[in-house]
Amino acid sequence: MNKAIPKINTQLRSHTILVPEVYREATGVLINGKRIKSLVFSTDVAVIANCNADAVIAVYPFTPTIQITEAIISVAQRPVFVGVGGGTTAGKRVESIALDAELHGATAVVLNAPTATEFVQNLADDIDIPVVLTIVSLNEDLEKRMLHTKANIINVSGGKDTVKIVKKLREIDPNFPIIATGGPTEETVREVIQAGANAVTFTPPTNGEIFKGMMEEYRHRYD
Numbered sequence: 001m002n003k004a005i006p007k008i009n010t011q012l013r014s015h016t017i018l019v020p021e022v023y024r025e026a027t028g029v030l031i032n033g034k035r036i037k038s039l040v041f042s043t044d045v046a047v048i049a050n051c052n053a054d055a056v057i058a059v060y061p062f063t064p065t066i067q068i069t070e071a072i073i074s075v076a077q078r079p080v081f082v083g084v085g086g087g088t089t090a091g092k093r094v095e096s097i098a099l100d101a102e103l104h105g106a107t108a109v110v111l112n113a114p115t116a117t118e119f120v121q122n123l124a125d126d127i128d129i130p131v132v133l134t135i136v137s138l139n140e141d142l143e144k145r146m147l148h149t150k151a152n153i154i155n156v157s158g159g160k161d162t163v164k165i166v167k168k169l170r171e172i173d174p175n176f177p178i179i180a181t182g183g184p185t186e187e188t189v190r191e192v193i194q195a196g197a198n199a200v201t202f203t204p205p206t207n208g209e210i211f212k213g214m215m216e217e218y219r220h221r222y223d
Helices: 021-025 047-050 066-076 092-103 117-126 144-146 161-171 186-195 207-220
Strands: 030-033 035-036 040-041 054-059 080-085 108-111 131-135 153-156 178-181 197-202
Touching: 021 161, 021 186, 040 207, 047 066, 047 092, 066 080, 066 092, 066 108, 080 153, 080 207, 092 108, 108 117, 117 131, 153 161, 161 178, 178 186, 186 197
Parallel strands: 040 054, 040 197, 054 080, 080 108, 108 131, 131 153, 153 178, 178 197
Antiparallel strands: 030 035
């Protein structure tokens, strides 16, 4: 028998960004006892502090720095998957950033798609937190990337091909941990989960979008 869950929302936190309930349908990935079904894709500390996602995936298009990592971890109060490069930023620098991220409390590190297989293998040997390897295309050697890099988790960010990539990966290994982007609607999120993703990333509204709604609401008070 399903029981209703009591919900309490306080006034000052009424604008909390809530992950859609469809994300709860995922099995989740269990990392050191913490079950993660949803990850908010953001580096905005205000958004991160006011979102109910299970974890944070902090990947951004600039060279990763420990200052950004520290800021996000201190605000998040939940597991943080930290982007450490692998594309433009490569080599020893990535190794140093990854180790710093671990020592500052990151739950996992995320490598970009261009990262060489041998590099992923070496990094996995050097740090004690999970290595998440991003896959963006069906044209990659999916079996090699999934099973022969020593990556602990695959992160699928394939745009319109995300569901196809997840399905192909599930044909290779039915149990390997997979995170995937969920897309813009509940239907696309559910499709990714049904394809085999264990956890799904959630792209929240921006500060500007939230402010726009609030300002419109304030203006209506004077109509």
